[in-house]
Amino acid sequence: MRIGIRRRSEQKPEPASESEELLFGGRLRYDTGWSQHEKAFLDLSLVGMARKLPSLVGGTIRLAWRADRGALITVGVCEIGQGIAQAVGLVVTNRILQALFAAGSTEERLRAALPSLVVAATVAVLNAVLASGSTAGTGRLEPKVERVATEQYLDRAARVELSAIEDAQFHRLLDSAQFGSQSARRMIGACVAALNGIFAFAAAAGVLTVLHPVLLPLLALIALPRSWGALRVSRRRYASLQMWIEHARAGRLIGSLLTENSAAQEVRVHGVGPFLLGHFRTMSEASEAEQTRLADDKAGTELFAAALTGAASLATYAALAGLLLTGRMQFAVAGTAVFAIRTGSASLAALVMHVNQLYEEALFVADLEKLIAEADRRAIPTGGLDLPSQPKEIRFENVTFTYPGRDIPALDDVTLSIPAGAVVALVGENGSGKSTLAKLLAGLYHPDSGRIAWDGIDSAAADRDQLFSRIALVTQDFQRWPFTARTNITVGQPGAPTTNGRLQQAADYSGADSVIDALPNGLRTLLARQFQGGVELSGGQWQRFGIARARYRAAPVLICDEPTSALDPRAELETFDKIRGLAAHGQTVILVTHRLSSVRDADVIYVLHHGRLVEHGSHEELLARPGGRYQELFQMQAARYQASPVSYEPQ
Template identity: 50%
Template sequence: MNASFLSILRQIPTLFRHTVSLAWHADPWALVVVAVAQLGQAAATAFGLLATNRVLVSLFAAGPTADRVREALPSLLWVAAASAFAATLRAVSFAATGRLGPKVERLAGLSMMEQVIRVEMEHIERSDFHAALDSGQHGQTAARRLIEHTLGIVEALMALIAVSGVLAVLHPVLLPLLVAVVVPKAWGTVRAARRTYESVQIWLEHVRQQGALRRLLISQRAAPELRVHGAGPFLLDQFDQMAAQAADEQTRLAHLEARTELATSALSGLTAGATYAVLGWLLTHGQLPLAAGATAALALTSGTAGLRRMVTHIHHLYEQSLFMNDLIRAREEARRRAIPATGAPVPEPPEVIAFDRVTFRYPERAAPALDDVSLTIRKGQVVALVGANGSGKTTLSKLLAGLYLPTSGTVSWDGTDLRALRRDDVFAHVALVLQNFKQWPFTARANVAISRPDAIHDTARLDAAAAYADAHSVLADLPHGWDTLCEKGYEGGVDLSGGQWQRVALARAYFRDADILICDEPTSSMDPAAEIDAFHKIRALASKDQTIVLVTHRLHSVKEADVIYVLDEGRLVEHGDFATLMSADGPQVFRRLFELQSHQYRTDTLDGVPAQRIRSRDAMPDQSPAAGTTG
């Protein structure tokens, strides 16, 4: 946004239109009430000034004082009535503005979030987009303040028109004088607004990082390491340094503002002095009767106050509009990066999902996470993805779910490129247990039912999901069963163990009842019995025609998979069923990994005593107290 003084003045009508349209959408009635109340106030102001003039004319007339006061009395009553009327309307307008503001804020926030929740995963992970979203957050409160300041401007403008009308009747030269008093002030306030906004923009990343640190310092998840590893004082020191830098910036702004304020006040003072000198000249040269002069002085005081109010409101309007502009920009960016709502429908679960020479590169990463991968997944199959850390299993699962689109190559569902399909339909066929699945800070019920929120009150379905994932024992321990809050730090909140959370995640995926179930390390925290049971149940779903994609490092559990895909540094290096991959004349990667793992199990147990303990005792004889005394 161009920020020069004149350009701001030019932008005011647009800002005004934008704000009024926002308010109209939020609450048309409140807007009408405010408009009427403000018109009424302006009329009351003008009427009050004219009545004041009549009071003064009566008081300055010839004759005994008692008669003059008596003469002035009816006009005085009119002044009082006008003032009471204006006060009542001010209250009405205040109440309606109070009603309008929060609604506008809600509408502005909603309009942004509606777009944000549809943004492609790839973009939601980008730092530039996140910075734009953070700037946009300021726009929510800005929307509310925009309304308040726009209405403030209208109110001040109305009052000014009323005062100007009266001044013009008294003497035309008084009008430009009124404006001259306020111009320096206007210039100063706009300058300050621009400085504040520029500072906020430059310091945005700083503020974001400071916010992240603040959250970490009070986070429950970070608390153990913060204490045991001594990370607390370290982070606190960083936080304090950042706070000190921010404080310096605030001081710099305050000093600049004080300087501008001083300069503009001096100029305003000079113009005010000149104005009253002109008024004095008009009176002494008989250009203006004494009563009219007094009214003019009153009108000038009230007029300059109105103008100052208007300038202050314009300053804030401008400042807030810059933030509002950020919100609009973030919203537009989100809309531009959104998952398209259109595409070919996917009414049935796919018979075949095919990856054809798929390469995928994360933004800001040079090496591809998936490199020229071709594979097929058929309906009802159990497909296993195995490979070392970072080999691309999770990435592949996310492409399969339609969360990412390939950088090159295609993922197709029954021959149609994923790009051409309606993505909401694609998602509708998928249930996920992600490696970093979300532990929602909600009740146990919501944690399971969030995969299909419309069925949240279907307790039978919830129970079936819990039974499937063996989560009944977890629920039985919770103080309020399904309705226990699974987040510490809130009233009645509890935390679950790692394995218990995984059961909840599995129950969530089952509750969704989708055609394709993607499980990425679904049992990594489960005890051996639970793990065996979970794998058995996951595989059993395939017999109900569900397609299962299982990512795991537990190679024993993929024995029964229809096909195993082995990834290595993003490339698909082997595939086939277990027997094929294990045959001596076949490829070797899977076999070597499998044998390494099973060898570990075989040699790690000797007559039920973990071999590790035997070895470590044998390996360190010198460190025993006995060895110390003899050696």
């Protein structure tokens, strides 16, 4: 069992475990992440704590004020009342002891102590009433504070740029900040307990100072080792959590893959279950070893602190005996002193514990605050230039874009025009940049250089809410919302009141109507097997909902990224006809697809290769270009359909 404090930076990083290496390609315990918290770690000293605590407590009180000011006032009044009651209680106890130890018959002494006894009983009743008022107020306040903090967390997470959501560092922050809301909740309880401790300690300290000035420093001496121990344990726990946070997320991910619908088939047929379970076990065992290390460390620290506390208590009682023997203290006063020392050291120990808990929780609340600041920095900006509601032309002008952390641009100097009311097809091999182009058009990313102009207005300077409102999306990995069939369509425009006519139109358009007719509760059917009464749809059926949703949104620009990949041939043909029909009604359609037969009617086809625009024109123009990339791709696909049937002989 090691007790000495060794800074993390001095420890040799352990190598990646086999599971970390195999599944995640390296170590998931980051010392670099820890350095972000180094300051918080160093400040976890008595001085740092005393300096930072008021502002941290202030932040929680502001949160509580926003959550439920009535409950906060109740708690405050009850706590202050209890503090006063405790001080009065100690003073009255002193009076009772003095009356009982005074000269005279037992009856006379009891009679003299009686008024103080009545006051003591009244104070005890009052204290109990105030304590229950505080408990009720705290109980009301805590969940509300957690809710307000969680809302802040989720709100910020939902409003950051897509690039932040794809950034591992931001995810780390999201991870550590997720504890912030529960910590804010616990901070309320810890604040109340600490306040309680301060009053109780002040009462005991006041009484002790009056009895003899030397008793107060002795009381502090008793509390010192415990404070040191508690601080050390909590900073080690916090450090460990920060270091292991990504490892813990990976462990949870493996666990969830074993229960998730999407992985269920491979987990069974490919036998991935035991494989994942094995890695889950090794990952868990590694974090268990860390827990054990922490527990050993804590036990050692507490034992050491307890020994020091014992020595300090001995010194205190020896000093008390000295005062008695030298006649500097009366016997009755010594009785009160023992009582006050016991009360005082107990309340000081509780105070240290609660202040420490407060501080530890505050570190996580500080992580939440850090996330909020970072999310605000990376938030999608509000305001900007107005965009035309029905743009006549969207132009990509020398657009270059590289994903963060990548060396090769996903789009390289692309210039192209998207005229209003046209069907514009984007084709090219895997990884050629089609989806990236669509995401830039949708305003999810901005070009690193060049611009995307909507009737001459640079979309990077435009009001992003307006930009988003002009776009409807059916992406390759469109969301299968685990909600009702109705919501899966109307979520295309969640802010607007649902109109049944539009809903029906969108369902008819996409072919989702026939799927809905077959559902047990029609539009009210829950499309999530994991809930009671929920049903699961096929991939193609889901896709019809994705298309219906985009149709329901009724935006001037519709981006369809592989919209028909899961549809049967008949449904695919119908859908493409309908998509072309949309353009006839003035909607601009951007079609990303590998099915070149479906783009032959597009007004213009752009062919991308390694992020560059290599060809463009109509289907006929591109086919007539000898040695052209489009011609090559088209002929390859056509050949597959024209080839004579291949006979299959089982081996």
